[in-house]
Amino acid sequence: NSCCCSFEDYKLTTEWLLNQTSHRPKVAVICGSGLGLLADGAANKQIFRYQDIPNFPVSTVQGHEGCLVFGTIEDTPCVFMQGHFHLYEGYSLCKVTFPVRIFKLMGVETLLVTNASGGICPDFKVGDIMIIKDHINLPGFAGQHPLCGPNDERFGIRFPCMSDAYSKDLRRVALDIGSELGCSDFIREGVYCMVSGPNFETIAEARMLLILGCDSVGMSTVPEVTVAKHCGLRVIGLSLITNKVSLDYSREEKVNHDEVLEIGKMRAEVLQKLVTTLISRCQQQSINTH
Numbered sequence: 001n002s003c004c005c006s007f008e009d010y011k012l013t014t015e016w017l018l019n020q021t022s023h024r025p026k027v028a029v030i031c032g033s034g035l036g037l038l039a040d041g042a043a044n045k046q047i048f049r050y051q052d053i054p055n056f057p058v059s060t061v062q063g064h065e066g067c068l069v070f071g072t073i074e075d076t077p078c079v080f081m082q083g084h085f086h087l088y089e090g091y092s093l094c095k096v097t098f099p100v101r102i103f104k105l106m107g108v109e110t111l112l113v114t115n116a117s118g119g120i121c122p123d124f125k126v127g128d129i130m131i132i133k134d135h136i137n138l139p140g141f142a143g144q145h146p147l148c149g150p151n152d153e154r155f156g157i158r159f160p161c162m163s164d165a166y167s168k169d170l171r172r173v174a175l176d177i178g179s180e181l182g183c184s185d186f187i188r189e190g191v192y193c194m195v196s197g198p199n200f201e202t203i204a205e206a207r208m209l210l211i212l213g214c215d216s217v218g219m220s221t222v223p224e225v226t227v228a229k230h231c232g233l234r235v236i237g238l239s240l241i242t243n244k245v246s247l248d249y250s251r252e253e254k255v256n257h258d259e260v261l262e263i264g265k266m267r268a269e270v271l272q273k274l275v276t277t278l279i280s281r282c283q284q285q286s287i288n289t290h
């Protein structure tokens, strides 16, 4: 379970990208299932297909375009991943998190992660946007952890603190933007739990997650955030609640991936506004704190 990528692999990919583009991103955005359109608002776009980037994994899931998009949002240089990688695709967590270390080496300071998840908290509705306050790394409890194996001190320390993985300041900024945009009714904060997938949860599993304190459940994000925190990136996470997870044996509705993608389209406009405003405020905040 140790890392399959060497420092030289990360360096090679970083140098390749830096040679191909004059963009020097400060903010990286990972677009979850059906959320690739978050890159649409960027100006001066330069797009690379994952399959053309040395060492990069490729997306195998519908709703993940598999493109790395460089561009600017109101003067802030950004890079967007249209699609990310999952354990259930058969990738090691080292490969799943590979792009995060590339962003670090490119000079990125803030990582904005987005995903689709199922609502566990009974108060959550389909279409809610949950600002991730904290997470539960369920695969990590079983040893599926991206930082297992020899620690590379060039990225971070052996035993990183995870109690503040999601920036409190940025969470506050996101809440403020939500209310400015008139979206407070469907903006929440909560705990995201990662499962490996690919199946959606059984009812007994969903009930267990509720007892454990999870507000939503998904199949991604935690490895990327863990690696980002390890290498000193500031992180903010937004999870779109695309379905309510069944907690009741009498419930007839069945979740499926098409529905997940559909809700992404429904919330596209507001999510894009939230993300672009957040990016420009992130940058102002980082200028003010330097």
Ligand SMILES: O=P(O)(O)O[C@@H]1C[C@H](O)[C@@H](CO)O1
Residues within 6 Å of the ligand: 031, 032, 033, 061, 086, 114, 115, 116, 117, 197, 218, 219, 220, 221, 256, 257, 260
């Ligand atoms: O890739 P994310 O975590 O955004 O998407 C979720 C988890 C699975 O990939 C997919 C299931 O519909 O949506």
Ligand code: HPA
Residues within 6 Å of the ligand: 116, 117, 118, 119, 200, 201, 217, 218, 219, 242, 243, 244, 245, 255, 260
């Ligand atoms: O209900 C879900 N469970 C796990 N992952 C998900 N991604 C979207 N919805 C879900």
